[in-house]
Structure formats: structure tokens, C-alpha cells
Amino acid sequence: MSKKSLYNHAVKKMIDYVDDKQTDMAESTMSVPCSAYTDPDGWQQEMDLIFKNRPIFVALSQELPNTGDYKTLQFLDKPLLITRTADGSARVMLNVCPHRAMQVATEEYGTRSRFTCQYHGWSFRNDGDLLAVADKEKFGEVDKSCHGLTQLPTYERGGLIFTVLNGDTEVDFEEHLGGMIEDIEDIGFDKWHFCGKRTIYGANWKIAYDGYLEGYHFAIAHPETVNPRTYSNIMHFENYGPHILLGFPQRTIHTLKDVDPEKYWKYENKGYDFIRTLFPNVSIFVAPEITQIAQIIPGPTPGENTTHLYFIHHTAPETDQEKQTLEDMIEWLRNVVDTEDYFMGLRIQKGIESGAHSHVMFGRNERGNQFFHKWVDYCLANDPSLPKPTL
Template identity: 55%
Template sequence: MTVQSSAAAPGALACTSNQIRVEVRMGYHETIGDEAAKMLEYVENGTTDSAETPMEVPASAYTDPAHFDREMATIFHRLPLLAALTAEMPNPGDYKAMDLMGKPVLITRRTDGSVAAMLNVCSHRGMILTPEGHGNKKRFSCPYHAWTFANDGKLVGVAEPGKFGPVCKEERGLKTLPCAEAGGIIWVSLSHDADIDIEKHLGGMLDDLDAYDLANWHYCGSRRIHGANWKIAYDGYLEGYHFAAAHPETIHPRTFSNIMHFTAFGPHMRVGYPQVSIKEKLGAEPRERWGHIENSGYDFVRTIFPNVSIFFAPEITQVAQLIPGPTPDRNTTNLLFIRREPPRDAEDAAGIETMMDWLSDVVDREDYGVGLQVQKGLESGALSSVIFGRNERGNQYFHKYVDYLIANDADAPPPVL
């Protein structure tokens, strides 16, 4: 496995991309097979993975501006965030410009294949250097006064330098951000002094990403939706208790409602959902194959704390990049879509667009639409707290981890699932 955050180069902090196909930790598929077997057991017994007791969370955790500010300071401005997929910018010179937590961020792939992350702000007068989006450039010229920067962030040209006066170019590069590339994802920290240990941060979840070799997939496109408080959105990814009521014609015909299996890797989770066909599909395969047939009898949603949800589907994979704010009652979610192979032809490309539209509409209408109503209900003052049942074990664990990080107590042990 090759995962590296390199030392800073002039003008940017670079990180080496995965250049070889990674080897997944031994026993990974056996573990997935065991989780499939556990889901089958739940279906046969009419049970689900459960916590010991219900748990209450103050309603103010979703509405209070001071609480929201603490979450942003202790979580979103400290931990590595998904900024881009490797598949979005696979070639030297590729770049992605975006707004990440209210900050203009520019990620570039340098000639040697490494990735640099920086603030997308010209060091002359603070102009946004390049508009949001993707492209391929060796250099970036500021649209205000035409100062020019290499794609590693180094200042290489000042317009009319004789008239402007002396400038130390080495001190006027773009402001760098720590970054790392692992598991087919480019991670960025918004804390300039952060030391990203992405293997430690991801833990066992990196095995899931490596198993799929995402760095070599095809980027299909994205959709943007808007929702309520970030934890309301995150809550929805962690349980299938709502499938029958909220997804009666989309998810529920395929997947049992209120049967889940939870596995945690630090704050990250792999949540298993048995399909209604699980008995038939697993029964048709030898036991040693059960861990190799995800989407055939069972599915997983993988959440990578604090802003990622991944659903690998047979047709296309959806990666949700959740960005809180700017106020407690809002989030912006970018749905990024990838699949193993590029479109075969025009008809296949059109089918991909249709699938992205459909998936985005389902999440927007049936999940985020509900979440906005939840936000309105909580802001009404009708509840002092919300309650998570024993069956909502993943949600309980998620909220315990949020509280643990906000407390910022070095002596306190992290939550255990």
C-alpha cells in the first residue's frame, strides 16, 4: 500500500498518489462474509443489531449556533475532509476548485503525479484565482492583475514588474493546505499546521476503499443538493428504520426496513442492509463466496467521519460529500458519481446521466426533504430532545463520537460501538 503526505515543496504541500494497485488486508472478504451471515441471521430471526438502551440527544444539538460553532472548530476545521476523488483529476495538470467550509480551495495534480492543495486566493490582492470547477492547467493567471502561479502554487510571474517594484516570489506563493491521497480520495485539512496521518485516521475503513481500487475508476459527474443540519443528514445514512415509511417505492422494495448491521472503525462505520433476496442470493453461493458478492443479497453504506457517505451500487457508485453551514440549519451536499468503466457509447452515457438524476432526486426528495421538515420541527421548540432507539445503534454511536470530539478531553477514552 502506498499512502503518503509529503513534505512541503515550494509554494505547496504535496502528497504522493497511489501509483500501484494496493493489496487488501488479509481476511477482509472473510469479515464481509461474516457480516453477511449476521444479516441473514437477523432476517431469519426478525431481529437487528441493537444497542443496550435508547439514547436521547438534546434538540439544541441541531439548532444552537454556539454548539454548531464548536463542531466546526473541533471537527470540520481539524479532521481530514474529502475534497475530491482521484477519479475527478487523474492526469498531470488536472485541477479542482471548490468552496469547502466557506473557504476557496484549489487542488492540483503536479507533473510528477503528486497532489497539492492550497487556498484559491491570489497573493497580490486576495482575488479568487480560478472559478469553481475542473480543468487542466500548468499555470493560473489571476483575472484581476494577471499575477501568474504554477500549479504547485509557486508565484512565477508579476505583471509589469518594473512598474510594480520588487517582490520576493518565494514568499508570495499560494497559501498551502495539508493534504493526502489514499483510497482513491484526496483529503484536505483546513488547519494549516495539521499533520495528516490518513492511514491512522481511516483505520480499517481504508481496507474497504482499497478493496475497490477507486483510484482507477471513471468519474461520471456530480449533483448538488441542499439540506438541513449536517447531523440530520448524517443520521439518515446510518439507519434503515425509515425505509418503509420514507422510501416505499424506491429502496424498500429491494431492502428490508429496520434490519441493519454496524461495524465501526474509530468514528467511521460500515452499515449493512440485507436485501429481501438475501436468503436466495446467499443460498446460491458457497459460504466462502459470501464476502465477495456485495450488492447480491446485501448492501453497505460506508460513512467516513465527518463528511462522507459511500454507496457502491452495481450500476454506479454514489459518494456524498457533506458540507455543513453556513448556519446550523443548512448543509450543502455534493453527490459525486463514479463507476469502474467509462461510458461504452452515447446511449450508455445518457443512461449514466439518467441514473445520476434519479439517485439525486431520491436523496433530495425522500431524505433531505424529510430532513428539512425535521429541522423545522426541532426549531419550533416542540421537543427538548430527540430519542434514538436500540435499533438505531449507529446513530447513537455517531452522536457519542461528536460529543467526544467536541469535549476535546485528551484523557477521555473514545466511544466504543
């Protein structure tokens, strides 16, 4: 099915759901053991088999728009350095000097053609090659060709940069990202304006991610923010491999009844919205006011996560008023996620840790959550012969 046909189908289903007071549903309910959110051994397996062995998003292209731009990011136990090299390509490396393991870049963002270790002065090009050993006559012989910064696989497409934390793992980025990266590429994030970033903290990474995958909670958890715009508990789910295209009908979706059903695909944000998720930890909400990309980083313990919220807009602000409008929207979205969703998530974590119940439940209406947890289980089984989960 083409992208346009898929969108048209999803919108038609959302209109029907609103008319019939129904939603997209799984065949049955599903239970997940509470230990899936608390067990340290299980959490470590998730880190090793999911986060370190599969492509993960690490940066927006527009965070590094120019030659020499760089970004640092701590992801699990990996200090990352992402750079824009002279040929325009992105590089992802471990931000660790091969001499005594000092980080060579200490600022979150900057622009440099070379990095000099602040401990002993070894210097590196921004592609990671070792340039010079300080006072090399006294240090001794060093083969520069094999003492650069450790390189990780790098894939940039659609305005997003990905890597694999376990650099020795063979990964097919195209196969993993599938049709979802083509969908995102069509939006054109690589030409958009990077507005800024906010960082918030929450519960177990799956508790946080669960909140992005359903609208069952809108009426109760977001009565004055999300619910006035979007129907609660009415959703439609499509998937590209493990990634989800999640449709939410707006309360104005009835206006599309006068539109040619073959042109529904043109009306995103004008009657309906999509959330695009990238397994295992990214949620993208494209809106005309501003676009939010949420990146959930697990840890440092099973009951914690750090979430970076990145904000981009299809045009750069030209006036102070336009800039302030974007800043206000960033703060509004940040507050919705932090004080409503993540506030709830931290309470959920405490409830799970109390031992009150052995399992949590996902309803038939929480189809996206069920699909996500089936993919987590599939990855943890680490058996390619098993069938991949489907919606």
C-alpha cells in the same frame, strides 16, 4: 479480523436478522438535545474542532485524471484549489492570491499549467508556486519563495483526496482513516470512471448524516424506491475508528444460504449492500448500476448544508445508450436523496426549531446514529485522554 472474515461475519448476522426478524441493536435508547442541531456556538465548535482539525474528503482522484487538471471547492470559509501536478501528485491549496486575496481560479473544473489572477495578473504554477508579478518594476520587491498559494496537507489514497482545512494542525491520515481506507482502496476507485456530480441542499449537517446511518425509515420514507430492494429496519454495524461499515440485507439475501459462508464476502450487491461512511461527513454506496459518494458540507448557518453527490462507475460508457443509462441512474439516485431524504430533513429542522421538544431520540435499532453522535461529543470534548467511542 481480516476484511474477508469481517464481511463473512456481517453477512451471516444479516441472514440471521432476517430469519429472526431482528436487527443489530445498542444497549439502550439515546437522547440528543435539539440544541445540537440549532445552536450557533455549538455549530461553530463543530466546525473548528471537527471539520477544520480532522482529515476531510475534498475530491475524487478521477475528477483530476490528467496533469494540469484542477477543481475548485468552497468548504466552509475556505476556497480550495485542488490540482494534478506534473509529477502526478495532487495538491490542495487555498484559492487565494497573496497580493489582494482574489481567487486565482474561478471555474469549477478545468485544465491549466498555470493560473493568472484576474485582478492584477499575478501568475502561479499549478503546484502553487508564484511565477511572476505583473509589472514588477513598478510594484516593488517580492520574495517569490514565500508568496505562493497557501498549501494544505494533502493525502491521496484509494481514489480519494483528503486535506486538513486548518493547515497547521498535525494529523496522522493513516491513523484517522484506519482500516476504512484499506477497504475502499481494495475497491479500486482510482481506476474508475467519473460520471458526474449533482448538488442538493438540506438541513443541519447532522440531520442529513443521520439519514445515511439507518434503514429504520425505508418502509415509510422510501416505499417505492429503496424498500422494494432492501429490508426496512434490518441493519448490521461494524466500525473502523469513527467510520462505519453499515450492512443492509436485500430481499434476495436468502439466495446466499446455498453459498459457502466463507465466501459471503464475494457477494456484495448480490444479496446485501454496504454503506461505507467516513467521519464526519461522507457516505459511499457502491452498487453495480453506479456508485454514489455523498459529501455533506455544513452551513452557511447551523440549519443548512450543501451536499455534493459524486457518481463513479467501474467502466466508462462506450455507447450513447450506456451513457444515457448512467445519466438516468444518477438522476434517480439524486431524486431519492433530495425529494425523499432531504425533504424529510428540512421538515425535521423546522420541527426541532419549533421548540416542541427539548431532545430527539435514537432507538436501540439506530445504533449507527448513536455511535456517530458519541463521536461528535468526543471530538467536541477535545480531550485525548477520554476513551474513544466504540460500537
